[in-house]
Amino acid sequence: MKNNVNHSDCQNFIPIDVAKGYCNMLKANVVIDSPVCPKFAQVAKCKVCSKFGCPDEKGIGQCGGFKDEYWAYGEMKAVNCEMYQTK
Amino acid sequence: MAKEDELYQAALAKGGASADEVSKFGAGGGNVTKSVGNVVSIAGKFGIRAEEVPALLKLAKAWVNKSVDDLGHKYEQMVPEYQIKEEVMRSVICMFDSGYTLPQGREVINYYFPLQYGYDGLIEMAKKGKDRVAGRADGDGIAGMDRLYFYEAARLVLEGIQAWHLNYAKEAKRLAAAETDPVQKREYEEMAETMTWIAHKQPRTFREALQMIYMIHIGVVNEDAISGMSPGRVGQVLWPWFEQDIEAGRTNEDEVTELLECHRIKMTCIDCFASMGVVGGVLSGNTFNNLSMGGLQRNGQSAANRLEMLILEAGIKCPTPQPTLSVLYDEKLPEEFLLKCIECDKTGTGYPAWMNNRGAMEFMMKQYGAEGMNLEESRAVAIGGCLETSPGSWKELTLNGKQYWIPGGSGTPTSVGVHFIANPKVLELVLFNGFDLRTNKQVVPPHNKKLETYEEMWEVYKHYYEIIVDCLATTNNIQHDIWRKQNMALFNSLLKPDCLDKGQHIGNMGYRYNATFNVESCGQITMVNALAAMKKLVYDDKKYTLDQMRDAIKNNFGFKNAAEIGSFSLAAQEKRDENDAYDEIHSDCLKAPKYGNDDEYADSILREYEEWFCDMCHGAESLFGKPMYSCQISVSTHGAQGAATLATPDGRLSGTTYADGSMSAYPGTDRNGPFALFESATCWDHSQSQNSQMNLKVHPNAVKGVEGAKKLLDLTRAYMRRGGYHIQYNIVDSKVLVEAQANPDEYRDLMVRVAGFTQYWVEIGKPIQDEVISRTEYEGV
Numbered sequence: 122m123k124n125n126v127n128h129s130d131c132q133n134f135i136p137i138d139v140a141k142g143y144c145n146m147l148k149a150n151v152v153i154d155s156p157v158c159p160k161f162a163q164v165a166k167c168k169v170c171s172k173f174g175c176p177d178e179k180g181i182g183q184c185g186g187f188k189d190e191y192w193a194y195g196e197m198k199a200v201n202c203e204m205y206q207t208k
Numbered sequence: 209m210a211k212e213d214e215l216y217q218a219a220l221a222k223g224g225a226s227a228d229e230v231s232k233f234g235a236g237g238g239n240v241t242k243s244v245g246n247v248v249s250i251a252g253k254f255g256i257r258a259e260e261v262p263a264l265l266k267l268a269k270a271w272v273n274k275s276v277d278d279l280g281h282k283y284e285q286m287v288p289e290y291q292i293k294e295e296v297m298r299s300v301i302c303m304f305d306s307g308y309t310l311p312q313g314r315e316v317i318n319y320y321f322p323l324q325y326g327y328d329g330l331i332e333m334a335k336k337g338k339d340r341v342a343g344r345a346d347g348d349g350i351a352g353m354d355r356l357y358f359y360e361a362a363r364l365v366l367e368g369i370q371a372w373h374l375n376y377a378k379e380a381k382r383l384a385a386a387e388t389d390p391v392q393k394r395e396y397e398e399m400a401e402t403m404t405w406i407a408h409k410q411p412r413t414f415r416e417a418l419q420m421i422y423m424i425h426i427g428v429v430n431e432d433a434i435s436g437m438s439p440g441r442v443g444q445v446l447w448p449w450f451e452q453d454i455e456a457g458r459t460n461e462d463e464v465t466e467l468l469e470c471h472r473i474k475m476t477c478i479d480c481f482a483s484m485g486v487v488g489g490v491l492s493g494n495t496f497n498n499l500s501m502g503g504l505q506r507n508g509q510s511a512a513n514r515l516e517m518l519i520l521e522a523g524i525k526c527p528t529p530q531p532t533l534s535v536l537y538d539e540k541l542p543e544e545f546l547l548k549c550i551e552c553d554k555t556g557t558g559y560p561a562w563m564n565n566r567g568a569m570e571f572m573m574k575q576y577g578a579e580g581m582n583l584e585e586s587r588a589v590a591i592g593g594c595l596e597t598s599p600g601s602w603k604e605l606t607l608n609g610k611q612y613w614i615p616g617g618s619g620t621p622t623s624v625g626v627h628f629i630a631n632p633k634v635l636e637l638v639l640f641n642g643f644d645l646r647t648n649k650q651v652v653p654p655h656n657k658k659l660e661t662y663e664e665m666w667e668v669y670k671h672y673y674e675i676i677v678d679c680l681a682t683t684n685n686i687q688h689d690i691w692r693k694q695n696m697a698l699f700n701s702l703l704k705p706d707c708l709d710k711g712q713h714i715g716n717m718g719y720r721y722n723a724t725f726n727v728e729s730c731g732q733i734t735m736v737n738a739l740a741a742m743k744k745l746v747y748d749d750k751k752y753t754l755d756q757m758r759d760a761i762k763n764n765f766g767f768k769n770a771a772e773i774g775s776f777s778l779a780a781q782e783k784r785d786e787n788d789a790y791d792e793i794h795s796d797c798l799k800a801p802k803y804g805n806d807d808e809y810a811d812s813i814l815r816e817y818e819e820w821f822c823d824m825c826h827g828a829e830s831l832f833g834k835p836m837y838s839c840q841i842s843v844s845t846h847g848a849q850g851a852a853t854l855a856t857p858d859g860r861l862s863g864t865t866y867a868d869g870s871m872s873a874y875p876g877t878d879r880n881g882p883f884a885l886f887e888s889a890t891c892w893d894h895s896q897s898q899n900s901q902m903n904l905k906v907h908p909n910a911v912k913g914v915e916g917a918k919k920l921l922d923l924t925r926a927y928m929r930r931g932g933y934h935i936q937y938n939i940v941d942s943k944v945l946v947e948a949q950a951n952p953d954e955y956r957d958l959m960v961r962v963a964g965f966t967q968y969w970v971e972i973g974k975p976i977q978d979e980v981i982s983r984t985e986y987e988g989v
Contacts, residue, residue, distance in 0.1 A: 139255035179262035194263040
């Protein structure tokens with residue numbers, strides 16, 4: 122099991138609500154905070170993007186991917202971000 | 209948010225926060241009632257991931273002194289009568305602000321333009337519009353130049369909507385690529401094809417058209433805080449695709465019904481993020497996406513069709529709170545369709561509700577005649593929100609060379625303006641010289657009158673009511689003015705006639721009908737009963753003095769407050785001690801004439817009130833310079849506002865819930881059967897108001913079988929023919945509701961009709977649950 126990740130960090134996870142979602146690999150509902158499995162595949166999020174830097178203790182940092190730098194938070198999904206680059 | 213945070217403290221200091229204190233959410237179902245692990249509960253209803261809280265707070269703080277709330281609050285304080293408004297809010301005489309909370313909604317959406325032209329076509333229209341108006345005022349020195357900005361904004365929004373559709377297509381393709389099951393894989397591929405096509409073009413099939421209107425709906429409700437964005441007459445809007453697909457054999461009724469069931473699931477997932485007072489005290493967690501059926505076509509013929517039969521079938525097979533269903537009852541509707549509606553009612557879902565189509569058309573002509581409403585256009589009416597009659601129009605749609613006229617919403621939001629005035633609480637102010645004993649505040653200036661006659665008391669009542677309406681109208685006009693200048697809707701604007709033609713958004717009166725702001729009342733029948741008791745016991749029979757009545761009210765007739773015992777219906781209250789000093793007066797108050805029994809004593813009070821109220825509302829002016837009108841629905845406010853009201857002269861006790869709706873009898877007081885209730889309810893002209901609301905609880909045995917169904921239809925017809933505007937049924941055994949209250953986990957899927965909407969029982973707050981349980985249950989119709 123990986124550390125510091127939950128099911129919402131996985132590409133196979135389809136969210137239902139704030140506590141649970143559907144695992145497209147297991148074909149079953151999973152609780153977000155339950156342990157992830159060996160088939161975990163990291164989804165694009167700011168916290169794993171090379172353009173994201175200087176996060177504070179709350180996970181809020183700076184996005185340097187665009188012309189104007191702006192704040193972003195690490196848990197934000199970046200699957201549709203044109204400037205996303207995996208670290 | 210930390211309780212010591214300045215944002216939190218500032219919110220508490222506003223009078224508008226008082227409604228939050230007396231509102232209650234249901235403790236079950238999908239409500240996140242408490243924080244668990246990494247899930248943080250907000251107001252006992254919503255959940256947010258703990259890791260996302262810092263970003264939410266950072267965003268909120270970035271808007272301090274820039275938000276519609278803050279700017280609106282800054283300028284509303286400049287209104288001379290602001291202090292009265294503040295005390296009105298603090299005492300919960302008004303339920304909540306209008307512009308701060310849900311500035312849009314309670315309206316009917318319009319799907320026509322994307323369905324006809326596709327998004328590519330609309331982008332072309334926006335570009336041509338820009339070329340036509342850029343730099344030209346065309347005689348309008350105030351807003352003429354704004355047209356360029358509107359068309360450019362429309363283009364940008366439309367391109368964003370396209371990109372959003374294509375994101376779904378991309379995700380569906382990703383899922384298809386990873387899928388090994390060929391059936392599931394093909395389904396993902398079809399989703400991708402559908403989303404890609406409707407991102408650009410007019411839909412080709414029923415499935416594509418249904419997908420498109422759902423996406424439009426989600427787009428609009430994500431643009432703003434909205435409740436009651438109603439889909440309108442979907443069965444008539446989608447009829448062209450249904451008709452042609454069935455004829456061509458591209459689909460069948462089973463598949464269409466399944467898609468409509470999916471649509472129900474998706475619409476039920478819509479939620480509304482607003483304050484506790486709004487979401488709990490008013491909405492009961494519901495969002496009022498009301499789908500209308502029946503009514504008339506443009507040419508005056510029945511508009512009911514086969515697709516609407518399938519919408520009803522989907523509502524029976526897949527009972528969910530959204531979209532709730534309403535039938536626009538007209539004598540021209542076929543018996544088969546009406547009996548299908550009854551069949552659906554009998555399942556206990558609480559839908560469809562029944563609205564009087566002719567009454568609605570009359571109201572349309574009266575309220576919107578000055579803006580060009582005519583008979584033909586009045587036939588495009590539909591219900592926005594719970595039962596807010598909303599103006600529509602007809603647009604000609606072409607599909608594969610065949611022409612159809614389809615209806616769609618064409619008005620600004622309704623149930624904006626003056627939100628929910630607690631009628632019994634206004635009477636309380638009259639009796640106590642403008643003072644609120646609960647908050648210990650002087651709400652309106654003291655009248656210092658002795659109230660020696662009923663007529664004098666009634667004059668003061670009207671005067672106080674007018675003061676309250678005026679201060680709420682002016683302050684809320686400012687809130688909405690800030691909204692229309694700083695945060696006007698663009699996607700919703702471009703969808704509705706005639707924004708794209710005029711080049712103007714909602715804020716610049718681009719919509720065809722703009723006289724939609726209204727004055728909402730609550731607790732009307734409790735007020736009528738209270739006035740009847742005052743008239744009888746204090747003024748006519750003179751059995752008690754005014755001071756004796758005041759004393760009994762202050763001491764709650766010797767009972768404990770409802771909040772102390774945690775029960776909110778009259779039947780479950782407890783005496784404070786062995787003191788029987790108030791027993792006689794309480795008994796007399798309970799025995800005084802009551803509305804709902806075809807008793808002229810009480811009914812004449814209702815009639816006098818209605819004739820004054822409906823006329824008085826026209827004296828209030830919206831920010832669009834249009835007269836307001838009467839709106840008579842309670843939604844869930846009769847729980848929260850009842851909680852803030854002392855005992856009333858009709859014998860109702862402190863903190864208990866008011867009578868629901870506006871035409872429903874107070875629980876247990878309608879003793880002469882439904883037809884006597886109907887006589888009382890129709891002693892005035894309902895078409896003077898946007899609506900009225902009658903909720904009836906019927907035991908399932910009373911409508912059993914085919915004969916029972918016909919009886920229920922006859923009952924409905926009887927009310928409609930007398931001019932009643934709205935009736936809906938809870939067909940349920942009260943014993944089941946009592947059992948469900950005690951064992952909520954076993955009744956997760958039980959639904960009830962509250963006051964204009966259907967909701968899961970477990971998600972309704974206890975004050976409303978108690979009220980629904982205590983409603984008179986008719987065992988025969």
